[in-house]
Amino acid sequence: MLFDFAHDHDGERLSGVYGGDPSGGTAVVMHGAGTSSTERLHPLVREFVAHGCRGLAFDFSGHGESTGKVSELSLRRRFEQAVSVIDAYAGVDGPLVLVGFSMSGQTVADLVRHYGDRVAALGLCAPAVYTAEAWDVPFEYGNGRFSGIIRRPDSWREAPALQVLRAYEGRAVLAVPGTDAVIPSAVTEAVQDALAARAQYTRFDLPDAQHQLGIWFRDHGEDRREFVEAVLTGLDDRGWTATRAWVAKQLGHGRSVTDMRLLAGGWSSQMRRLTLDDGTALVQRAFVKPFFRHHGPALLTREANVLTLLAGQEGIPAPELVAVDATAEHCDHPTLLMSALPGRVRVDGEDLDRRLDLLAAQLARVHSVVPDERPRTYQAWTSPERVRTPDGPLWERAVDVIRRDPPPYEGCFLHRDFHPGNVLFTGDGPKLRITGVVDWVETSWGPADLDVAHCSTALALLHGPAYGLDFRERYEAHGGRDLADNPDHLYWRLLDALHYCPDAAKPAGPWRELGRDDLTSEVLAERLEAYVDGLLHRYR
Numbered sequence: 001m002l003f004d005f006a007h008d009h010d011g012e013r014l015s016g017v018y019g020g021d022p023s024g025g026t027a028v029v030m031h032g033a034g035t036s037s038t039e040r041l042h043p044l045v046r047e048f049v050a051h052g053c054r055g056l057a058f059d060f061s062g063h064g065e066s067t068g069k070v071s072e073l074s075l076r077r078r079f080e081q082a083v084s085v086i087d088a089y090a091g092v093d094g095p096l097v098l099v100g101f102s103m104s105g106q107t108v109a110d111l112v113r114h115y116g117d118r119v120a121a122l123g124l125c126a127p128a129v130y131t132a133e134a135w136d137v138p139f140e141y142g143n144g145r146f147s148g149i150i151r152r153p154d155s156w157r158e159a160p161a162l163q164v165l166r167a168y169e170g171r172a173v174l175a176v177p178g179t180d181a182v183i184p185s186a187v188t189e190a191v192q193d194a195l196a197a198r199a200q201y202t203r204f205d206l207p208d209a210q211h212q213l214g215i216w217f218r219d220h221g222e223d224r225r226e227f228v229e230a231v232l233t234g235l236d237d238r239g240w241t242a243t244r245a246w247v248a249k250q251l252g253h254g255r256s257v258t259d260m261r262l263l264a265g266g267w268s269s270q271m272r273r274l275t276l277d278d279g280t281a282l283v284q285r286a287f288v289k290p291f292f293r294h295h296g297p298a299l300l301t302r303e304a305n306v307l308t309l310l311a312g313q314e315g316i317p318a319p320e321l322v323a324v325d326a327t328a329e330h331c332d333h334p335t336l337l338m339s340a341l342p343g344r345v346r347v348d349g350e351d352l353d354r355r356l357d358l359l360a361a362q363l364a365r366v367h368s369v370v371p372d373e374r375p376r377t378y379q380a381w382t383s384p385e386r387v388r389t390p391d392g393p394l395w396e397r398a399v400d401v402i403r404r405d406p407p408p409y410e411g412c413f414l415h416r417d418f419h420p421g422n423v424l425f426t427g428d429g430p431k432l433r434i435t436g437v438v439d440w441v442e443t444s445w446g447p448a449d450l451d452v453a454h455c456s457t458a459l460a461l462l463h464g465p466a467y468g469l470d471f472r473e474r475y476e477a478h479g480g481r482d483l484a485d486n487p488d489h490l491y492w493r494l495l496d497a498l499h500y501c502p503d504a505a506k507p508a509g510p511w512r513e514l515g516r517d518d519l520t521s522e523v524l525a526e527r528l529e530a531y532v533d534g535l536l537h538r539y540r
Helices: 039-050 075-089 104-118 145-151 160-167 185-198 213-219 221-231 241-251 290-310 352-367 393-401 448-463 465-469 471-477 486-500 508-513 521-539
Strands: 003-009 012-019 026-030 054-058 096-101 119-125 171-177 200-206 257-262 270-276 281-286 321-325 335-339 412-414 423-426 433-437 444-446
Touching: 003 075, 012 039, 012 075, 026 039, 026 075, 026 104, 039 054, 039 096, 039 213, 039 221, 054 075, 075 104, 096 104, 104 119, 104 160, 119 185, 119 213, 119 221, 160 185, 171 185, 171 213, 171 221, 185 200, 185 270, 200 221, 213 221, 241 257, 241 281, 241 321, 241 335, 290 321, 290 335, 352 412, 352 423, 352 433, 352 448, 352 471, 393 486, 393 521, 412 448, 448 465, 448 471, 448 486, 448 521, 465 471, 465 521, 486 521
Parallel strands: 026 054, 026 096, 096 119, 119 171, 171 200
Antiparallel strands: 003 012, 012 054, 257 270, 270 281, 281 335, 321 335, 412 444, 423 433
């Protein structure tokens, strides 16, 4: 049963409903903009109550039964009204579950920043996020300054809300309609990427729905129930109940995890360091992003097999396999558990020449591995038909180079994703050493040129085109395999470099987390162009 309330805030009266037991947490459900109101959300609030939560929803000023004018509302005032209602009807403690529709996606992010660890779960339904410039601007009547700001192309890309969601580590469910004429798909993908960075994330697709998901959930009881159950999954453990139980089982009787922390630098998966009661450490890899979750069974099975193979290889400091649940039969996501290696990822400029020599020598040792059974043949990550480059003759010449059959090659064992982000170092100066090579999910059989190409592109983006251009010579000087002649080698180098078009900044998120704030989109785009130009001049 839901009870009506009227809450006074800042000279206005906000109407709403609440019900249920607050001891199970409070689910705060917030409507979008326009003609939206709480009324259509009552069935969803009741669903949360039926699942043991207190349910709470209210009309922002100017909406539904609340007083005030929508034209005088702003994102800041929405946030302040939500805080006032939550503090009055959800108390000062106890877990919060925040559910926001459309514009309230921004409000949810503002509340996460405000309430911090008290927020145990999020449900974002076709959410919007906005540039900081818009936060304090009144909505007016749809043709004022606020509308001009949010309609500016790509104004949302630097939205502070995305950084808040990227830092959030609780449970998060993103409900996505099949057709959305309001929220650009790029916004949805950006929100998804942010949530998948740290949260226990699930995408909840509604193929037949349109933007107004409040109406959809009102009219479709089964979807409404499944959405609520998804949001509340493992609420006491911030969504990680199943994974934590599986890890505990792998440790054996009497062993326990005393500390868990997220490791920076991951892009395809979430990596966590688990400290055990005896002080030893393990690393847990979980595929959370939908694309990698879908391919998780193959990727993690391959990595488990490769780690088993490398356990007996001298000179390859790979982790030891502990356990794997590649299909997420027992875990919340496809998960692999392995030993923790000493050292850290280095993407700074100190000891750079020494580090590059160590990288080249390490890659040569990887290529010397002779497996009893060959891994799968390499897969190209782009093609002339798929690549999307900027306009201009430079890029046309580059794409023309890969408009041919792959050159013949003598195959070898490839890491396939060898770059500074997947190598651990300890020490400084003369004591600098490689202590770990990680992320073996893409291990393949193919030309050594392809691994050299991939590492070279990363070096060009991280440290400048010259470092990428010269990596071949370092590799050969440290005993690497014979590489292809110039025209064929150019094919492999450009096959990798063009994979980064049109967004050279896509892999830079983990690098920025490691302190490389200088790697802006503009810097990376310029470096990629200069690197491609350098390749064409050197090898054409």
